[in-house]
Each structure stands twice: as structure tokens, then as C-alpha cells.
Amino acid sequence: MLLTIIGGCGAWPAAGQACSGYLVEHDGFRLLVDPGYATVPRLLERITADQVDAVFISHGHPDHCADLNPLLRARTLRDDPPAPLPVYSLPGALDAVLALDRPGMLADAYVLHEFIAGDQLAIGPFRAQTCLLPHSVPNAGIRLTAGERVLTYTGDTGPSPDVVDLARDADLLLAEATFADQVPQDMRHHLSSARQAALQAKDAEARHLLLTHLQPGTDATAARAAAEAEYDGEIGVATSGLTIDLH
Numbered sequence: 001m002l003l004t005i006i007g008g009c010g011a012w013p014a015a016g017q018a019c020s021g022y023l024v025e026h027d028g029f030r031l032l033v034d035p036g037y038a039t040v041p042r043l044l045e046r047i048t049a050d051q052v053d054a055v056f057i058s059h060g061h062p063d064h065c066a067d068l069n070p071l072l073r074a075r076t077l078r079d080d081p082p083a084p085l086p087v088y089s090l091p092g093a094l095d096a097v098l099a100l101d102r103p104g105m106l107a108d109a110y111v112l113h114e115f116i117a118g119d120q121l122a123i124g125p126f127r128a129q130t131c132l133l134p135h136s137v138p139n140a141g142i143r144l145t146a147g148e149r150v151l152t153y154t155g156d157t158g159p160s161p162d163v164v165d166l167a168r169d170a171d172l173l174l175a176e177a178t179f180a181d182q183v184p185q186d187m188r189h190h191l192s193s194a195r196q197a198a199l200q201a202k203d204a205e206a207r208h209l210l211l212t213h214l215q216p217g218t219d220a221t222a223a224r225a226a227a228e229a230e231y232d233g234e235i236g237v238a239t240s241g242l243t244i245d246l247h
């Protein structure tokens with residue numbers, strides 16, 4: 001299983017950067033997880049729009065799904081559009097982004113598979129266990145398994161024992177860490193710090209922790225240091241172009 005970071009900014013894209021976007025590949029199948037703001041230009045530096053085989057979206061915040069619109073446009077506004085793109089999301093999560101264009105314009109560009117958090121999905125070669133994790137809107141974390149490798153992605157979430165369960169013995173925990181150490185009081189149930197992500201990686205005995213969704217202005221060095229204080233495994237910070245081969 002190969003993970004490529006398309007973007008790792010939380011909330012809004014920093015200069016030259018993209019918000020959440022993760023390309024997960026196995027056996028030639030390309031699953032795009034969370035096409036957030038500004039991910040499509042970065043994605044198209046690597047592959048063409050029609051080479052995306054499926055999209056999984058954790059939740060309906062635009063820093064996780066806004067670039068579904070240009071991705072669908074890039075596939076359908078051409079003479080030889082590819083087959084409709086399978087898109088997996090929680091019910092209603094994509095209503096806003098799918099309403100950006102006039103009704104029907106993108107209708108043939110995608111097939112929407114709405115799932116209930118807790119469902120187990122089969123997406124190409126991936127088995128995908130989903131789980132509702134605490135955020136300000138419904139958010140589905142995902143545990144992807146393929147070729148005996150496991151990647152867990154949190155989407156956006158406050159600390160929860162469900163994160164630990166979803167990441168149990170994972171080869172990689174890709175964890176939202178909007179802040180380095182302290183989460184502002186009014187967000188503490190809905191977002192996490194790097195320190196909290198590390199505590200959960202430790203409890204889950206995940207082998208590798210990749211911090212992502214750092215809000216622009218959050219110091220990556222401080223985030224890594226806060227995580228290192230709690231977790232002995234390998235720690236990285238998601239930046240565009242980073243590739244990790246889980247083998």
C-alpha cells in the first residue's frame with residue numbers, strides 16, 4: 001500500500017499548499033481520500049483526473065471535500081469522459097459541494113455511495129472499516145486494509161477511544177493534529193493536538209504516526225516535539241509530495 005500526501009493543511013490552504021488530500025494506492029487502484037481545498041492542482045501534477053478510481057470523503061467540511069468539484073469537472077468536461085467516479089461519503093455530507101454546478105451538469109461524472117458510519121466497505125482492493133468520530137459535523141474515520149497492511153485515517157476528530165480502536169496495530173495512523181499541544185477550549189471535543197494524536201497512537205500500538213491537518217501557523221517542529229514526548233514510534237508531518245510505502 002502506497003500513501004502519497006497531496007496536501008496536509010488544516011482549515012485553509014497555506015501559500016503553495018493544499019488542504020487534506022491523500023492518495024492511497026494498491027495493486028494499481030488509486031483511492032483519493034479527502035479532496036480538500038487546492039488538492040486538484042497538486043493531484044494533477046502526479047496523475048490525470050481519470051486515473052482516480054474512487055474517492056472517500058471523511059466529512060463535509062470544505063477543507064476535506066471542496067475540490068471534488070474541479071475533479072469532477074476535469075473528468076466530465078471533455079470529449080471522452082471516463083466512467084462515473086465512485087464517491088463514498090456519509091449521508092448528505094456532499095450536498096453543498098455537489099450543488100455548486102447547475103443541476104445535472106455533473107450527474108454522469110460520479111456515482112454516490114452514501115454509507116452509515118460503522119459500515120464496512122469494499123473499495124477496489126481495499127477493505128474499509130468506518131467509524132463515527134467526534135467532530136462538529138458527522139465525521140467518518142477509516143481503517144483501510146490491503147495486502148496485510150493497515151492505514152487508519154481519522155478525518156477530523158476530538159480525542160476518542162474509538163480512534164484507538166480504529167488504529168489498533170495499524171502500520172500507519174494518519175491523524176488530524178490541528179494544534180501542537182493545546183486545543184482551544186471551545187474546540188477540544190472536535191479537534192486534536194499532536195500530543196493527543198501521539199497518545200492515541202501509543203495506546204493503539206500503531207507503528208508509525210503521521211500528523212496532518214496542521215492549521216497554518218501551527219509550528220511543525222513543535223507539533224513533532226509534542227508528539228515525541230508521548231510516543232516512541234516513527235513520527236512524521238504530512239507535507240505535499242511525501243510518499244510512504246507500507247510494506
Ligand SMILES: [Zn+2]
Binds near residue numbers: 059061135156
Ligand atoms: Zn472538519
